[in-house]
Amino acid sequence: MASRAGLFLLPFAFHSPPSLHLGRRSSSHLLMEKAAAAAAATRQITHVIFDMDGLLIDSEPFYTLVQEKVLERFNKTFDWSLKAKLMGKKAIESARIFVEECGLTGILTPEEFLEEREGLLQELFPSCQLLPGVERLISHLHVNQIPMCVATGSYKQTFDLKTQRHGEIFSMMHHIVMGDDPDVKHGKPSPDIFQVAANRFEMNVDPAEILVFEDAPAGVAAAKSAGMWVVMVPDERLDASHHKEADQILTSLLDFSPSLWGLPPFTDAA
């Protein structure tokens, strides 16, 4: 369980493939291995891939609000165990899960749900704010010329709505891969979107030199199966059982320490 200090490094021997799980450990064993792993960290991160919804921008509460509204009509309630299954997925994939899990099959089609949801979200999305620590981290990586990009399950139309106030931050990205990109055959948790994102950097990049930032279990799983390292910044209402696959858990990007991953350290005291 991540400590409130927000830093919890799973005991991966850094030279091994990032997807190797060392299984469960007692907490003291974990702490020892954490220190050993951090000290043994020889893996240098050279490129960064950011998820967007719930990681860079605070759009997830809008999804929750609207999905609660839809369910109210059927006297049903929305909860985080369902949310955990929807986050980060392509719109139509999450719509199918929503309709099925809420017992609305035959009452509401996934397409009808999406149409209603997107309609309600149109007014909310333009007010999306950047989450804490985003501006500082992205500006820092940009100043230090660390190539970075975005890999989001959001479709182009909603991406434009959500990011319209944050052009400067997104302009620092080398490229942006979205859920309706023709090269992305399957949404998260498949590795497709992170593999497409990695392939669009200028130079060939070893996936194990890429650090992904994610908020959702599906996104973490996608990054791991792409052979990348992943820092998870989960909503505190997401059950800790969904944290297992991440290499590091933070309560906010404000707690991120670049030098732990071989990236240039922050110079400000913030």
Ligand SMILES: O=P(O)(O)OC[C@@H](O)CO
């Ligand atoms: O930017 P991400 O987290 O992939 O979001 C995708 C979208 O489906 C919202 O959950």
Ligand SMILES: [Mg+2]
């Ligand atoms: Mg996300």
